[in-house]
Structures are given as structure tokens and as C-alpha cells.
Amino acid sequence: MSGVILEMKGIDMAFPGVQALDGVDFSLRAGEVHALLGENGAGKSTLIKCLTGVHRMDAGTIFLEGKKILPNSPQEAQHLGISTVYQEINLCPNLTVAENIFIGRQPMRRGQIDWKTINRRSQELMRLMGVDIDVTLPLTTFSIAVQQMASIARAVDINARVLILDEPTSSLDEHEVARLFEVMRDLKARGLGIVFITHFLNQVYQIADRITVLRNGRLVGEYMADEINKLELVTHMIGKDMNVIYDLKKAPQEEGAPVVLEASNLGIPGKVEEISLHVKKGELLGFAGLLGSGRTETAEMLFGVVKPSKGSVSMNGEKLVASSPLDSIRRKMAFCPEDRKRDGIVAELSVRENIGLAVQALRGFMHPMKPQEQQKLADRFIRLLSIQTPDAEKKVGELSGGNQQKVILARWMATQPDLLILDEPTRGIDVGAKAEIQRLMLEMCIGGMGIIFISSELDEIIRCANRIIVMRDLEKAAELDGEDCQQADILAIIANEETEEAMAE
Amino acid sequence: MPEIRSKPFRRLFKPNYLMVYATLGIFLLLYLFGAIMYGKIGFTSIRTFLLLFSDNAYIGISAVGMTMVLITGGIDLSVGAVASLTGMIIAYGTTVMGLHPLLCFAFALLVGVGLGLLMGACVQYLNVPPFITTLTGMFLARGVTSLISRESISIKHPMIDALAGIKFYLKWPNAAGEWVKIKPVASIDLNTIVFLLMIIIGAIILQKTRFGRNVYAIGGSVQSATLMGLPVARTKVLVYGFNGLCSVLAGIAYVLYVKSGWNLALSGAELDVISSCVIGGVMLSGGVGYMWGTLLGVLLKATIPAIITFNGTMNSWWAKIFTGVLLLLFIIIQRAVVASSSRTARKAETAS
Numbered sequence: 001m002s003g004v005i006l007e008m009k010g011i012d013m014a015f016p017g018v019q020a021l022d023g024v025d026f027s028l029r030a031g032e033v034h035a036l037l038g039e040n041g042a043g044k045s046t047l048i049k050c051l052t053g054v055h056r057m058d059a060g061t062i063f064l065e066g067k068k069i070l071p072n073s074p075q076e077a078q079h080l081g082i083s084t085v086y087q088e089i090n091l092c093p094n095l096t097v098a099e100n101i102f103i104g105r106q107p108m109r110r111g112q113i114d115w116k117t118i119n120r121r122s123q124e125l126m127r128l129m130g131v132d133i134d135v136t137l138p139l140t141t142f143s144i145a146v147q148q149m150a151s152i153a154r155a156v157d158i159n160a161r162v163l164i165l166d167e168p169t170s171s172l173d174e175h176e177v178a179r180l181f182e183v184m185r186d187l188k189a190r191g192l193g194i195v196f197i198t199h200f201l202n203q204v205y206q207i208a209d210r211i212t213v214l215r216n217g218r219l220v221g222e223y224m225a226d227e228i229n230k231l232e233l234v235t236h237m238i239g240k241d242m243n244v245i246y247d248l249k250k251a252p253q254e255e256g257a258p259v260v261l262e263a264s265n266l267g268i269p270g271k272v273e274e275i276s277l278h279v280k281k282g283e284l285l286g287f288a289g290l291l292g293s294g295r296t297e298t299a300e301m302l303f304g305v306v307k308p309s310k311g312s313v314s315m316n317g318e319k320l321v322a323s324s325p326l327d328s329i330r331r332k333m334a335f336c337p338e339d340r341k342r343d344g345i346v347a348e349l350s351v352r353e354n355i356g357l358a359v360q361a362l363r364g365f366m367h368p369m370k371p372q373e374q375q376k377l378a379d380r381f382i383r384l385l386s387i388q389t390p391d392a393e394k395k396v397g398e399l400s401g402g403n404q405q406k407v408i409l410a411r412w413m414a415t416q417p418d419l420l421i422l423d424e425p426t427r428g429i430d431v432g433a434k435a436e437i438q439r440l441m442l443e444m445c446i447g448g449m450g451i452i453f454i455s456s457e458l459d460e461i462i463r464c465a466n467r468i469i470v471m472r473d474l475e476k477a478a479e480l481d482g483e484d485c486q487q488a489d490i491l492a493i494i495a496n497e498e499t500e501e502a503m504a505e
Numbered sequence: 506m507p508e509i510r511s512k513p514f515r516r517l518f519k520p521n522y523l524m525v526y527a528t529l530g531i532f533l534l535l536y537l538f539g540a541i542m543y544g545k546i547g548f549t550s551i552r553t554f555l556l557l558f559s560d561n562a563y564i565g566i567s568a569v570g571m572t573m574v575l576i577t578g579g580i581d582l583s584v585g586a587v588a589s590l591t592g593m594i595i596a597y598g599t600t601v602m603g604l605h606p607l608l609c610f611a612f613a614l615l616v617g618v619g620l621g622l623l624m625g626a627c628v629q630y631l632n633v634p635p636f637i638t639t640l641t642g643m644f645l646a647r648g649v650t651s652l653i654s655r656e657s658i659s660i661k662h663p664m665i666d667a668l669a670g671i672k673f674y675l676k677w678p679n680a681a682g683e684w685v686k687i688k689p690v691a692s693i694d695l696n697t698i699v700f701l702l703m704i705i706i707g708a709i710i711l712q713k714t715r716f717g718r719n720v721y722a723i724g725g726s727v728q729s730a731t732l733m734g735l736p737v738a739r740t741k742v743l744v745y746g747f748n749g750l751c752s753v754l755a756g757i758a759y760v761l762y763v764k765s766g767w768n769l770a771l772s773g774a775e776l777d778v779i780s781s782c783v784i785g786g787v788m789l790s791g792g793v794g795y796m797w798g799t800l801l802g803v804l805l806k807a808t809i810p811a812i813i814t815f816n817g818t819m820n821s822w823w824a825k826i827f828t829g830v831l832l833l834l835f836i837i838i839q840r841a842v843v844a845s846s847s848r849t850a851r852k853a854e855t856a857s
Contacts, residue, residue, distance in 0.1 A: 090726075091729055092733075103715075
């Protein structure tokens with residue numbers, strides 16, 4: 001392996017109230033893919049932002065090919081040969097692919113932009129990446145994958161020696177990821193050093209040569225990818241033994257516990273076929289199934305977000321007539337929607353205000369909560385759910401994903417519901433936070449709440465649910481006992497019909 | 506990966522061009538309507554056509570700068586007031602103070618460009634929304650204009666008269682082979698020349714220079730433009746400065762057109778300018794627009810009052826009503842184009 005191209009030593013970086021980086025070392029060699037791993041908030045992004053001049057580090061030194069550098073801005077870093085491709089596409093949607101690759105450093109001819117050369121060279125660059133498209137069409141004509149390739153083409157063409165890929169695969173499908181990896185291998189062979197940040201451990205093993213793990217702003221260690229197994233890696237990342245985290249006990253079920261929610265023959269033609277289900281007090285009902293199998297739609301019908309065209313829902317034996325969220329909230333039902341950024345949190349409001357929202361809605365706007373009352377409520381839940389925030393006044397949008405999810409949980413817990421519907425509450429948050437959300441759910445069940453838990457991750461459903469409903473093709477495919485259910489059973493039901501029939505027999 | 510290959514004509518039908526085509530199409534339709542209805546009384550004469558330019562040159566000159574501002578995603582409400590201030594500076598300077606017009610031009614340029622740069626800096630560095638910043642600029646310029654004089658000052662200066670008198674008459678050879686003025690007499694005046702020149706300069710800046718492309722990039726996504734290392738701050742400030750320059754030129758053109766300065770002149774002209782740009786296919790949300798579209802937008806908007814004048818029986822307020830209808834139509838077209846292009850984008854994605 002060739003020599004070290006980039007060396008970061010003793011990097012310190014503090015934000016108000018948080019030591020984001022504490023004496024972190026990092027080194028990158030030419031011609032390697034170096035994975036930078038860690039949970040949310042471990043300091044990966046901060047480290048990269050120090051390197052690319054977005055943040056000014058408090059202490060530490062950076063050497064690029066032996067020379068000390070101190071980039072002040074992304075532009076400066078780019079000039080030095082450090083290019084970054086971010087998770088979100090940072091190109092201009094209104095410009096053509098070719099222009100996006102060359103803007104800011106267009107070749108000029110007789111004082112004018114040389115469009116011909118731009119288009120020809122872009123076509124070549126994209127072809128090198130295995131993408132044969134008309135580069136003179138606007139960027140938005142193409143898929144995210146192609147747009148990502150265009151950002152890489154742009155980054156690499158600026159004579160990059162270090163290429164940073166910040167979660168480049170999160171919005172790509174399998175084939176696109178494979179294509180990206182081919183490009184990465186090709187760039188590696190050309191002697192580039194690539195820093196690869198991702199949450200997908202499988203991909204790390206596919207492509208990375210070395211791995212650096214950060215945790216809570218500190219360097220945990222640097223490992224050769226072929227010398228460390230996944231379990232060790234995860235243990236390093238979360239800093240606890242996996243088994244401790246996963247040592248969760250299902251909520252014990254009482255004989256003859258009363259039914260909290262009952263739905264019968266609920267359905268909307270073309271959306272969800274007739275579905276019947278019930279949830280008992282203190283029970284956790286898992287909803288498994290693929291995305292689009294009707295899980296979310298069922299939840300929305302139960303809560304009254306969409307009006308079912310047939311069937312009925314009753315809470316604690318009383319029939320719900322209005323089919324409106326407010327009515328459902330009054331009957332002590334609560335719903336955390338899937339996309340927390342869009343439907344859940346109000347990012348601009350503080351933690352305190354977000355937690356108070358549902359209680360306020362319940363009371364109506366004629367009876368506003370006093371600030372002290374909100375404060376007490378917020379403080380209680382911040383403590384109870386160990387929400388990591390400097391204080392209750394911080395904007396929710398500035399918290400990490402796991403903590404945002406906890407704020408939403410707190411909002412609904414504050415209304416003291418009898419039934420809580422959670423749609424993918426653990427998506428996009430890190431392993432440690434996931435385990436904590438699961439623990440909270442189970443505690444709420446033990447406290448007597450009924451929970452419907454929707455998740456794409458079968459292992460967490462199996463770990464937590466007392467009973468599991470498997471959805472497939474817009475209908476209930478099976479109902480399983482959660483106690484001795486295997487992942488393979490559920491997969492088989494999701495996969496094909498015959499198995500289900502066989503099981504039913 | 507989707508493979509989208511270009512068909513030969515596909516590039517001509519980019520959604521961004523569609524808007525310009527729509528403007529062109531509606532302009533031709535309207536002109537055809539005028540030709541059929543009023544062709545006999547001279548609507549189709551070259552004279553009438555050239556009057557569309559010379560009567561609206563000050564709007565058109567200002568629209569060149571406005572187009573750039575709008576493409577960055579901004580807006581400038583001060584253009585009418587700055588042009589009016591320019592007129593007042595020239596009128597007061599030449600007539601009351603007895604200064605040479607060139608000196609007044611230079612001073613007006615200093616004021617206009619300076620105010621533009623200042624507003625650009627406010628938008629960029631103080632993060633004040635362009636609407637508020639330029640609204641402030643508008644009140645400021647209008648106020649200073651009224652401070653100089655609240656009376657209309659007519660301009661009497663040989664140089665202004667000379668400039669306003671520059672006319673190139675269109676001629677053709679008569680039976681005897683001599684070049685004579687065509688009938689009805691048609692001429693191209695200085696304002697028309699400056700207007701067309703500014704459109705050409707604007708088009709070159711937008712299409713052929715890095716500065717111009719940065720203008721588009723900023724309109725597409727400021728965040729991306731910054732992360733791509735483009736000089737966002739400098740570009741934005743300069744765009745407002747350039748627009749200030751255009752406002753002053755528009756003011757000079759207006760002075761040559763009416764030969765007076767008045768503190769209430771051109772009130773509301775900024776809205777005429779903005780609507781001309783929008784009718785020409787410039788998107789208020791930024792990132793899309795062409796100088797040629799703006800040229801067509803100015804012409805289309807000018808054709809409406811022309812037709813109403815030729816009609817002779819209609820109240821001139823009908824021009825406003827038709828302009829409103831037209832503006833609405835173009836905004837709907839823009840929405841449709843945006844919706845359809847995002848639909849194709851989604852299609853491309855699911856296909857991949």
C-alpha cells in the first residue's frame with residue numbers, strides 16, 4: 001500500500017455545551033478506501049467539516065502530503081485537492097448535467113464559455129463512470145444515482161487527491177450501489193484516497209480497506225477491514241456489549257386483560273382490504289410487512305387520518321364515529337407517523353413546545369397551557385426518556401434523529417393515551433437509540449398502554465411484540481404469536497402465499 | 506441507470522424554452538389578431554412595430570437588469586423610483602443648476618449603481634429579504650426625488666434635445682432608384698438602440714460568461730452554489746449593482762422620451778418591468794429565464810395597449826385588465842411546466 005496522503009492529528013472541536021471532537025487522529029493513504037464509522041453524534045461529520053474548512057477546529061494539525069494545511073472554506077479545501085460529495089445532492093437542479101460538472105471552472109475560448117468542450121468532456125467523464133446519458137439535459141431529468149455520479153465526476157475532476165463520500169449510498173438501490181463501488185475501485189486504482197462514511201456495515205466490508213471508528217467525539221481505533229468482524233465492529237461503535245442492549249424482555253401479558261382497541265372489517269377498496277384486529281391493555285402488537293403492504297394505511301384508518309369506507313373502530317368499547325384525529329386523541333389514542341421530519345416534529349419550535357403540542361390540541365386553543373406548566377411537562381419527559389438536549393428551549397430540529405423521536409414519543413405520552421400507534425419509530429436512528437426506543441415502548445406496555453408497533457425490521461418486531469400481524473398486498477396475511485416466532489416464518493409469509501396456507505392448516 | 510438519449514429536436518423543447526415559445530406564440534397570435542382587425546388602418550406598418558420598441562424602451566432596458574435579479578431568485582422593487590430619481594437629477598441638474606447633462610448622467614450612475622450595490626450587500630450579508638430591502642430602496646429613492654423637487658421640471662438643453670432627436674429613418678429605393686423614407690415614416694431612435702443593445706449584452710453575460718452562469722446556479726440552489734465553491738456573495742451584490750445601472754439607463758431613456766423630470770414619474774413602473782419579465786418566461790422562484798424571453802415579454806405586453814389604441818372605442822383601462830389576464834395565464838403555464846418537469850424527473854427515477 002502506498003504512503004499516507006492525509007494525516008489529521010489531535011483534532012479538538014467544541015460546540016457550546018458539547019465536546020464534539022476530542023483529540024481525534026485520522027490518517028488516509030493513497031489508493032485506499034477508508035471507512036469512517038460511528039453512531040449519530042460520534043463526530044464523523046464534524047471531523048469531515050474540520051477537514052473541508054466548514055468548521056474551524058480548536059486544536060490539532062492537518063497534513064496533506066506532508067504539508068501542513070488549514071483550509072478556511074470548502075473552496076479552499078477543493079483547491080488543495082480535498083473534494084466532498086454529500087449525502088444530499090449538492091448540484092443545481094436547473095442546470096444541465098454538463099454545466100453542473102464544470103460550473104465555476106468552465107473552459108473559456110476567446111473570452112466566452114466554451115460550451116462544446118464542456119459538453120464533450122462531461123460526456124467522457126460520465127462515460128468513464130459507466131453512465132451513458134445526454135449530459136446537455138437538465139440535472140432533474142435523471143435519477144438520484146446519476147446525479148450522484150455527476151457530483152463525483154465534478155469532485156474528481158478538480159484534481160482531487162482526497163475524495164470524501166458522506167453517506168453516498170443512502171438513497172441508491174442495490175444496482176446503483178454496485179455501480180458506485182465500481183467507480184470507487186476505479187478511482188482507488190488511480191491513487192485517490194477515499195473517505196467513505198456510511199451506516200451500512202455490509203457495504204463497509206464490500207469496499208473498505210481500513211476502518212476508523214469514532215465514539216462520542218473520541219477515536220476508538222483504526223482497524224484493517226479484513227481483521228475485524230462485524231460484531232466486534234458494532235461493539236466498538238456503540239461501546240456496550242450488544243447483548244446488554246438487546247437484553248429486552250417482552251411485556252408480560254395478563255390473562256383476560258381488557259381489549260383497548262377493536263377494529264372490524266376496516267377497509268378502503270384499493271388501499272386496504274377488510275382488516276380486523278384488536279389490541280389488549282398492556283399488549284404490544286407488531287405490524288410486519290414490506291413497505292406499501294398496507295401497514296401505514298391501516299394505521300391511518302385506525303387513527304382517522306383517512307376515512308375508512310367500511311368497517312368500524314372502537315376504543316375501550318366505545319365506537320369512534322367521527323374518523324378524525326382529534327376525535328381519536330380524545331378517545332385516548334395516539335399516533336406517531338412514519339416520516340418524523342414531515343409529519344411529526346415541528347423543527348422550528350423548542351423541545352418544550354413540541355412536547356406540549358398534543359396536550360394543547362386536546363384542550364383546545366381556548367385553554368392555553370401556561371409556560372410553567374409546559375416547562376414542568378417537558379422537564380419531566382426529558383428526564384424520563386433521557387432526551388439529550390442542553391435544555392428544553394433548544395429547537396427540535398437541532399437534535400439528533402433518535403432524540404427527535406423521543407420528543408415525539410414524549411408528546412404522545414403526555415396525553416396519557418391508552419393506545420399508541422408507532423409507525424417506524426426507529427428508522428434512521430442509530431443502534432443505541434433504537435434499543436432505547438424499544439425499551440421505552442416495553443416500559444409503556446408494562447405500564448398498561450396498548451401499542452401498535454410498525455417496523456420494517458423484523459428482528460425488532462420479534463424482540464418486542466406479543467403478537468404479530470403480517471401484512472402483504474394490502475391485506476392481513478397472518479397473525480402470529482410473538483412468543484416463539486422466528487424471523488424465517490414471517491419472511492416466508494411475506495414472500496409467498498403457499499407457506500401461509502400451509503401454516504394456517 | 507436510465508439512458509436518456511437526445512433526439513435531435515429534443516434540446517429545442519427543453520421545458521425552460523417552452524415558456525419562451527409560449528410567449529412567442531401568444532405574441533404572434535395577438536399580432537395576427539391586430540393585423541386582421543386593424544391591418545387596414547396601419548397596425549401592421551413597420552412604424553407601428555417600431556413604436557412598440559421606442560415607446561417601451563425604458564421598460565425594456567430596466568427589464569434586462571430585472572431578469573438577472575429574478576433569475577437569482579431575488580426581486581427589485583426600486584427600479585421605477587431609481588429611474589425617476591435619475592430623471593429628476595438630470596432635470597434639476599441641467600435646468601436649475603445649469604450643469605452639463607453628461608455630468609448629471611455620471612452622477613445618476615454613481616447614485617443608481619451605488620444604491621444597487623448597497624441593496625445587494627444588504628440582501629447578501631445582512632440576510633434581509635430582497636423584497637424588503639428593495640422596498641426600502643424604493644422609498645428612499647422616491648423620497649430623495651421629491652426632496653429635490655415636487656414640481657415637474659421640463660428639460661431644456663441642446664444636448665438632451667439632440668440625443669432625443671437621433672433618429673435613423675428607414676428608407677427604400679423609389680422608382681427612380683433614390684433612397685426615400687418609407688411611408689408611413691418609420692424610424693429607429695436612440696432608446697430603441699440602447700434597449701436592443703442591452704438585451705444583447707444581457708444575453709451574452711447570461712450565456713457566455715461565468716458570472717452569468719453563476720447567476721443561474723444561485724437561482725437553482727444557493728446552498729449548492731456555495732458548496733460548489735462559486736462566488737455567491739460577489740455575484741449577488743453585482744447583480745443588484747448591474748440592475749441599478751439598468752435603472753439609471755432606463756431613467757435616461759425616459760428623460761429622452763418625455764424630456765422632463767417629475768417626482769411621481771414612473772410610479773408603479775417596477776411592476777410593469779417585473780410583469781414583462783414574467784410574461785417573458787422568467788420564473789419568480791429563480792433559476793430560469795432568458796433575455797430573448799424578456800424581449801418578447803416586453804413586446805407582448807406593449808402590443809396590448811397598441812391594439813386598444815387602434816380599436817379607439819375601448820377604455821384604456823382594458824389594457825390593464827388584459828395584462829392581468831395574460832400574467833395569470835403565464836403564471837399558470839409556469840406552474841404546469843414545473844409540475845410536468847418534476848413529473849418526468851420522478852419518472853426517470855422510478856425507471857432507474
